[in-house]
Amino acid sequence: MEEEGFSALSVRKVSQYFEGSPQPIYSQFKTRKALDKAVLNQIFDILLTYTNQSYSHHTFLNMGVGVVVFAREHPKLFHGLCLNPTYGAVSIERILRYHIRIFKNLKEFSSFSSKELKDLVMKRWVYIYGLATLVSFDLFKEPTDQNILRNIKASGLPVLSDAIERSNKRGRR
Numbered sequence: 210m211e212e213e214g215f216s217a218l219s220v221r222k223v224s225q226y227f228e229g230s231p232q233p234i235y236s237q238f239k240t241r242k243a244l245d246k247a248v249l250n251q252i253f254d255i256l257l258t259y260t261n262q263s264y265s266h267h268t269f270l271n272m273g274v275g276v277v278v279f280a281r282e283h284p285k286l287f288h289g290l291c292l293n294p295t296y297g298a299v300s301i302e303r304i305l306r307y308h309i310r311i312f313k314n315l316k317e318f319s320s321f322s323s324k325e326l327k328d329l330v331m332k333r334w335v336y337i338y339g340l341a342t343l344v345s346f347d348l349f350k351e352p353t354d355q356n357i358l359r360n361i362k363a364s365g366l367p368v369l370s371d372a373i374e375r376s377n378k379r380g381r382r
């Protein structure tokens with residue numbers, strides 16, 4: 210997967226990787242879809258190790274930077290998870306639900322309604338997804354952690370400030 214990408218995934222290649230017979234893989238995964246789902250779950254778990262790291266003092270920024278750093282470090286996995294025509298939309302929805310769940314439990318977002326939180330995550334995702342895609346195709350100059358953080362701050366903090374202001378106005382009504 211790392212070298213060839215998600216589209217190259219097959220039972221035969223998995224068995225070659227483990228230097229074994231394809232029969233145990235067929236008995237474990239009855240369909241190609243079941244194999245795909247298991248692999249996508251593993252990729253999602255790898256992504257979470259990046260989004261849960263600390264790149265700054267703020268979880269909102271860290272999770273965004275983590276997605277982009279994951280795309281930089283594992284471009285084929287990012288493509289398989291997020292740009293895949295069959296599973297990309299489902300994977301992105303899962304990522305967004307995870308981000309919403311994390312933010313709901315943070316003090317700084319406690320005044321946000323579910324809709325406000327979802328809107329915030331969606332607005333932030335538009336930029337993060339675009340930046341991660343550019344980075345994964347090596348179209349973004351100098352994709353260092355610091356440069357990624359600086360770019361996400363430049364786009365994400367105004368979105369966050371606007372969302373906080375709206376939430377505060379709603380709370381005063």
